[in-house]
Amino acid sequence: DTAVSQTPKYLVTQMGNDKSIKCEQNLGHDTMYWYKQDSKKFLKIMFSYNNKELIINETVPNRFSPKSPDKAHLNLHINSLELGDSAVYFCASSLPFGQRNEKLFFGSGTQLSVL
């Protein structure tokens, strides 16, 4: 059983299109995240949700909109895709930070290529 699963694994699209990435976790965690990893392998947080409530929004363009229908799912919708959006996007989940067991469990990533 995959703990954190995200789809699709690969996404190739044209500039200007709108796309979504889906994420689901079966660990019973309350907190979920989206991270972006660029071509230099730098991993940067984009959003964090705790029990469906947005708690971190790291100066991400408005074209990126996360949606959490329930605490096991966190989807990422991207409007008007740009070349610079090409990267690997990782979903992750954890127990709420502060419980001293807050290790992140990551999905396997979605490689987005904007042409």
Added chain:
Amino acid sequence: EDQVTQSPEALRLQEGESSSLNCSYTVSGLRGLFWYRQDPGKGPEFLFTLYSAGEEKEKERLKATLTKKESFLHITAPKPEDSATYLCAVQAAGTASKLTFGTGTRLQVTL
């Protein structure tokens, strides 16, 4: 702003050749320092959390240590299966669940 710098960027070792990876950090009140391993095409996998200077944690051939300015990941007698990118991250006090990552050390262990 919190910063994490990892060195070296890449490291090539022969099997059995021990070495250390460095993670230097600047953070306004460290709440925790994390080590992750990332294999190509996969998400990072948790290794250790360290909370205070002087703390050490071990797992198989890996040992992580922490001082007030840096952390080391010591690899003893590595095997080819230890080849991966090792990522360090910090969480500052009062930053909810936000981790700031370094760019990693790419380790290759050859026979």
